Amino acid sequence: MVKRLLKEPLVHFFLIALAIFAMHGVVGDKSVPAPDVIVVTASKIEQMGSVFTKTWQRPPTGRELKGLIDDHVREEILVREALALGLDKDDTVIRRRLRQKMEFLVIDEADAPVPTDAELNVYLNAHPGAFETDPMLAFQQVFLNPERQGDAIARNAASTLEALATVPSTDPASLGDVTQLPPVVELTGKTAIAQMFGGEFAEALDKASVGQWIGPVASGFGLHLVRVTERKPGRLPALGDVRAAVMREWANDRRVALEDRRFAELLKRYDVTIENLAVAGIVP
Numbered sequence: 001m002v003k004r005l006l007k008e009p010l011v012h013f014f015l016i017a018l019a020i021f022a023m024h025g026v027v028g029d030k031s032v033p034a035p036d037v038i039v040v041t042a043s044k045i046e047q048m049g050s051v052f053t054k055t056w057q058r059p060p061t062g063r064e065l066k067g068l069i070d071d072h073v074r075e076e077i078l079v080r081e082a083l084a085l086g087l088d089k090d091d092t093v094i095r096r097r098l099r100q101k102m103e104f105l106v107i108d109e110a111d112a113p114v115p116t117d118a119e120l121n122v123y124l125n126a127h128p129g130a131f132e133t134d135p136m137l138a139f140q141q142v143f144l145n146p147e148r149q150g151d152a153i154a155r156n157a158a159s160t161l162e163a164l165a166t167v168p169s170t171d172p173a174s175l176g177d178v179t180q181l182p183p184v185v186e187l188t189g190k191t192a193i194a195q196m197f198g199g200e201f202a203e204a205l206d207k208a209s210v211g212q213w214i215g216p217v218a219s220g221f222g223l224h225l226v227r228v229t230e231r232k233p234g235r236l237p238a239l240g241d242v243r244a245a246v247m248r249e250w251a252n253d254r255r256v257a258l259e260d261r262r263f264a265e266l267l268k269r270y271d272v273t274i275e276n277l278a279v280a281g282i283v284p
Contacts, residue, residue: 036270038076052064081266121239124242131246134234135190137202140183143176143179149177165212204226205217211228
């Protein structure tokens with residue numbers, strides 16, 4: 001009887017099915033990680049550091065690597081939450097898209113309230129650097145060409161500056177080297193001056209006293225003796241003049257704060273393990 005049963009194809013199929021089921025129970029359970037545990041492995045950290053190095057041609061600092069790890073954890077959490085909500089159904093885009101979907105859930109709530117003028121004024125005064133008008137400067141200049149002046153440029157700059165400072169009748173146009181640069185620059189924004197002559201040049205002019213020759217001041221062209229003839233400082237405009245910009249920045253800051261608050265709540269639901277922090281040069 002037993003021999004006949006063993007020869008039956010149906011029995012063979014049944015035994016194979018039992019074996020597959022048993023194997024799946026042993027192997028399958030071990031391959032599925034706990035849904036509330038995130039492990040940032042040492043190999044993953046090494047991979048992130050390698051990608052950073054290839055992109056920026058230098059290894060990341062401890063702070064930068066910590067930022068990459070934090071961003072990876074954020075992505076992992078938001079992706080899992082997105083999957084739990086079914087946002088991946090019928091969607092073939094990559095994990096980053098799922099993360100974006102989770103972040104987009106915050107936008108409607110962030111954009112809903114309309115701030116009062118009082119709130120916008122508070123924001124405007126708290127962030128003056130973002131809305132101040134550019135300082136304006138007008139100046140004269142005498143240009144000294146390093147290629148023509150050679151080693152004598154410092155000495156010639158000093159003697160020319162002394163002549164300009166002590167002899168008021170000296171014509172600046174008669175001094176210095178020939179150049180296509182304008183000898184007189186009318187009121188121009190500090191940012192535009194920096195774009196033309198360089199940031200250090202613009203800063204030196206911004207700090208100079210009106211009516212006083214100073215120098216030499218270096219630019220990408222060479223050395224300059226300059227005299228600021230007029231200055232209009234930057235000012236914080238009235239809300240009515242920059243309402244749209246203030247509204248935009250206020251809404252963006254509110255959205256970012258809301259995203260961070262939401263993520264902080266999600267983070268509490270996860271047990272995050274990051275391996276080899278000390279090796280990566282990160283202090284917990």
